[in-house]
Amino acid sequence: MSLIKGASLTVSTRKTRPKTASSVDTAAGVPITASKIAGAHEVADLIFTTPKGSSGREHLYVHYVRSQGIDDFVARVYDADPLRLIETERKGVAGVFLKDLSKRMQIPAQRMFDILGVPKATAEKKVAAGDLISGNGGRAALGMARLLGIAREIVENSTAPEAQEFDSAKWLGKWLERPQPALGGRKPAELIDTPTGLEVVAKLLGAIESGAYQ
Numbered sequence: 769m770s771l772i773k774g775a776s777l778t779v780s781t782r783k784t785r786p787k788t789a790s791s792v793d794t795a796a797g798v799p800i801t802a803s804k805i806a807g808a809h810e811v812a813d814l815i816f817t818t819p820k821g822s823s824g825r826e827h828l829y830v831h832y833v834r835s836q837g838i839d840d841f842v843a844r845v846y847d848a849d850p851l852r853l854i855e856t857e858r859k860g861v862a863g864v865f866l867k868d869l870s871k872r873m874q875i876p877a878q879r880m881f882d883i884l885g886v887p888k889a890t891a892e893k894k895v896a897a898g899d900l901i902s903g904n905g906g907r908a909a910l911g912m913a914r915l916l917g918i919a920r921e922i923v924e925n926s927t928a929p930e931a932q933e934f935d936s937a938k939w940l941g942k943w944l945e946r947p948q949p950a951l952g953g954r955k956p957a958e959l960i961d962t963p964t965g966l967e968v969v970a971k972l973l974g975a976i977e978s979g980a981y982q
Contacts, residue, residue: 828855832862838872838916838937841865845910846917853910860902861909863894869912873941883944884908885961904961911966915973916940922977940973948972 828851832841845853870880881891886905894901901909919936926934944957950972951959959965 828852829859830856832865834862834864834868838865838868839920842913842916842920845913846920857907857910858902860900860906861913863891863897863899863901866891866901866909867895869909872937873916874938875941875944883957883960884912907963908961908966911960911963911970915944915960915966915970918970918973919943922973925977943973944969950975 830841830844830848830852845856848856866880866884866886867877869875870877873880875883877891878888881888884905885908886901890905891901893899900906916937919940923931923934923936944960945955947953947955951968956969956972959969
């Protein structure tokens with residue numbers, strides 16, 4: 769099965785990681801059972817040490833470091849445990865991440881803003897001020913990072929020789945704009961701005977690797 773119609777990469781996968789639950793220790797030492805969620809694999813058992821007078825949330829937030837690039841942030845978001853993702857959703861993502869994301873996926877900036885549900889004026893203001901984009905737009909941007917993580921893993925799990933040179937970010941940018949029969953002919957890009965829509969798209973994208981969706 770190819771990733772997209774006409775693509776030369778064949779997804780012939782090796783053994784994938786088991787989707788199991790894990791236990792995460794909070795700063796207070798209270799165990800929390802963290803269920804596996806789409807895009808967050810290998811949930812680690814973490815113990816957060818919290819200084820007195822600190823909430824400990826700074827240990828959970830996934831920062832976007834521009835000098836390290838989009839791929840680094842995507843990897844850290846994809847590997848993050850549920851608590852870290854929750855805190856990152858609450859805090860938001862750097863405004864400049866949206867512009868860098870559009871370049872990495874080869875999607876025009878205006879189109880990326882539309883997909884994520886962020887007004888252009890707001891996005892440009894946040895970028896100029898070096899501020900975070902929170903709320904629905906920030907969560908959608910973080911969701912896009914999760915989708916990139918899923919696409920990357922599909923390629924990494926492929927045993928096809930051409931997978932080494934396959935640009936999963938560029939491919940995902942094109943896939944999001946293609947009408948999908950499983951979505952009633954809608955484009956995945958039209959659903960990402962809502963949490964439910966994002967989960968639907970994530971499941972559809974994941975189904976490509978399993979062969980459940982052609």
